[in-house]
Amino acid sequence: MGIDRRTFMKLGGAGIVGVAFASLVNGCEDYSVTPLGASGAPFLTPIDLFFVQNGGQGSITQWAQPSLTQDTWQLKIEGFAAGDVGNPMTITYNDVVTAAQAGNEVTILKTIQCVLESPLKLTPTGFMGNAYWTGVPLKFFLDKAEVNPAVLRLLFYGADGFTNNITYDRIINGDAQGLLQPLLVYKMNGIPLTPDHGHPIRLIVQEGYGYKNVKWLTRIQATKFDVAFGTYQDQGYVDDGIISVNSRSTVIREGAALSAGKVEISGYAVSGSAPVNRVEIRIDGGSYQAAEIVPLSELSAETPLPATIKQITDSTPFPFRSVWTKWRFVWDAPAGNHAVSVRATDAAGNAQPEVDGNPFDGKTGVTTYNVTVR
């Protein structure tokens, strides 16, 4: 039953051959991505092309999408401790509608972007979409609930168990910072929210990544504790959740094959801190060249926008903060393999870093697509 020396040598030889074989085939693979179905990325994302990402689905045990109706939906506004809210209250869908009809309805343009970016695109623009959202400012009801001015945080609870927060200062001083008030939203692109997007009421926070915009909102707690709070914060994601400046092409993708000659590359860039004011393209590690920002007049000619959108009624200069900004760049592409990089900078001077290896900080490094031109 023993192994003699000759046999041992055979065994050793087999192992060496195996490892050498494995080394020889290092990187032996072929990878391709084929766009399917609907393509393109209009300035307003149709609801049926809007990504659906449920933040609690991967982290809340027994997660299920809530089935709430306008008749049964209620939102509790209460204090975490006695005295945090002077007039705790429960509001209904009718209360929101009544407030809207009394002249409090607001519509804002906002891009929703997940802080996570899926490498598998479920929609042409991945976990990113742009819509106009209609609702009533949360402040309207917070004032009725008599939130204590000493409160520091508002904690939000979705019916699915998903949680998040904003600072109360965001409500009190947001206007002075050029921010639009967070909304209790009931319409997306002019129609009632669909179940996937938080029917009947969700929160929309202008500058925030998706996880700040709690769907199926049913409870708000005001607290004097100044601590990070939320399902994503528990996983390590940055608490303020402000969309960091980022950009992408919606025309080319990693591994794309292009025809030699003039190619128009276009895409979107967005920042929650300030409007995007510069997008640049770099080919094969050369110097950055400015891309053109597409004007609002051209975008609205392609996709009519309601006149009730607050950024328009306020005559806010375009590009808008937290609304994706379309850019385009004409590249005279020579044959060969090339790396096309996109970098955006916002009006506050925030630029995409060359590399960002931290998936939790919300930042996105310069986006580079390796393409083949034939």
Next chain:
Amino acid sequence: MQPRIQRLPAILVLIMAAYSQASAGGWVQDLGKVYAKLSYNASSANTVYKFDGALKYPTDNPPFTVRDYPIVDRELSLYIEYGLTKDLTLIGSTTVKRVIITSPAERKQVQGLGDVGLSARYLLASFDQQVVSATLGLAIPTGYTRDLTPPLGSGNLNVELSGNYGISFYPAPAYATASLGFRLRPSIFLSKKQDPQGTFDPNYSNEVFSDMEAGYTLFDRVLLHGVARFLFSTRTDNNDFDVEHPPETQRYIKLGGGVIVDVYKGIQVSVDALATPYGVKASNSIDLSFGVAYAGKLF
């Protein structure tokens, strides 16, 4: 001490043909004998098991759906056993794979060489019509890009040890075999990352696995067999199934069977099918395998 076993060459040859995995049954090859199988394996899943065992469509984005198998895995597999001594069998395997994930917006496909398997099975004991053996094996990534969506494999070195048992029911033309093993999955990554700065550094859980099989031979040429496979990660978590990456933890049970026909002088053809009636963070796949095998002396 294998007299009765040696009187059942047809059954034994057909048993060997039933396996395409390194975790084969209890028997070892006779000295100098080889068993080689080339198989085409097709695994397709419309749904996946979530972390709570419920089924979901993995790439749906309502109202857009993918119902024509969003997860597809095709492979050409070569599996070889060689009887180095009368007690020790060397086993090697490799696959050329194509993995496809389809979402409503795009289809991502990668093809290339999958893991290389190297293992050895040692006969520990044989008595009457029973054998007990142990298998020690490695699954070695071949340098594919492990953070692609989808990748060709998990990209880390896997080490597995299993105990195997086999029994022949001679004179009835039937057998049963079972393996129980432990797979160590250390974070020793031998494949590259597309984004070297990226933080995709999964912590794959170790696994306990078991294969059980029973077969019956008709006319010394046709083997019908049933198969049950279990796999349980030793760690659990509540993260959901992630269609983009291999799961760090999973559980599944696969049940099925197949037919092997001894065609001509040690050449067999086989067809196998497995379903996945239970899973946690696993594809609810149907696995089909079509194989051609040879058993006999190498030269």
